[in-house]
Amino acid sequence: MATDLPPDLRPMLESGLEGLALDPSHAPRLLAYLALLLRWNAAYNLTAIRDPLEMVTKHLLDSLAMHTYVDSLVDVGGALADLGTGAGLPGIPLALVKPGLRVTLVESAGKKARFMRQAIRELGLADVRVAESRIETLDEPGAYAAITARALATLPLIIELGGHLLSDDGVLLAMKGTYPADEVAQLPAGWTLRESHPLTVPGLQAERHLVVVGRG
Structure with missing residues (x-):
């Protein structure tokens, strides 16, 4: 191929x-x-x-720069929801390099969902599924140990749309460019910054950060 x-x-x-x-x-x-x-x-x-x-x-x-932060999910069999994933980024690259990582690709656009289903079939990704749905209407409360989003929205909006999907101790692994100080300051009540990690993407000069948010 x-x-x-x-x-x-x-x-x-x-x-x-x-x-x-x-x-x-x-x-x-x-x-x-x-x-x-x-x-x-x-x-x-x-x-x-x-x-x-x-x-x-x-x-x-760029998708794989966060790979070490999903290792704990693989270890315990926890599931990851990739919100507004588009063509499957970062969920599909992560699943390809982390066998056993359970990923749900959440995407409302039909043509993108069809592409991802085809990719899952051709690549043999048995632990990956597509949820063709708007994030806020996905009826799987508490089903995920982590959610991730790449270039989707602000941290408060991601929590508003997808926070219901997280288990009580689940975390948002948000991929950002520069450190989003304003967004962190506007996190909704009950949510707090756990960690922030600068990421290095080979061949890319731009800043990248992984921001980890959980319930406070």
């Missing part, structure tokens, strides 16, 4: 995976996902980024 991609993509991705302390042997399946995304993107406009080299950095490696 990855034969349609430029030949320099694989070494670039392998180098990025090594930079994130991930096994470069994950590269073929990640590139298979990318090839499928490129094909669907031509017809369905799933993502604004269309250059394959840019997709490696801004889609795959």
Whole structure:
């Protein structure tokens, strides 16, 4: 499936995976996902980024920069809900490099949900499912040990839309650019900042942070 991609993509991705302390042997399946995304993107406009080299950095490696923070979910069998996931980012790349990670991809747009179902089938992701739903109407209260969101909304709005999905001790793993001090200050009552971690994305100069929010 990855034969349609430029030949320099694989070494670039392998180098990025090594930079994130991930096994470069994950590269073929990640590139298979990318090839499928490129094909669907031509017809369905799933993502604004269309250059394959840019997709490696801004889609795959950017999604994977938070990978160490889902290890505890794998260890205890906890589930992750990826809210407003679009074409499956970061949920599908995370699932590809973390076997056993249970992921629900929450997306209301039908064409994006159809793409993700196809990707799940082709990539054999048995622990990944699509919930074709608006976040706030997904009727799975307390079902998740963690929720994540990438470039979706402010922290208060993410909590407003998806906080009901978290178990009592569950956490929001929010992927942000610069540290969102104003958003942290506006967290709703009963929610608090647990941790904040600067992230390094190989090949990307922009700031990235993982912000962890839980019930106070």
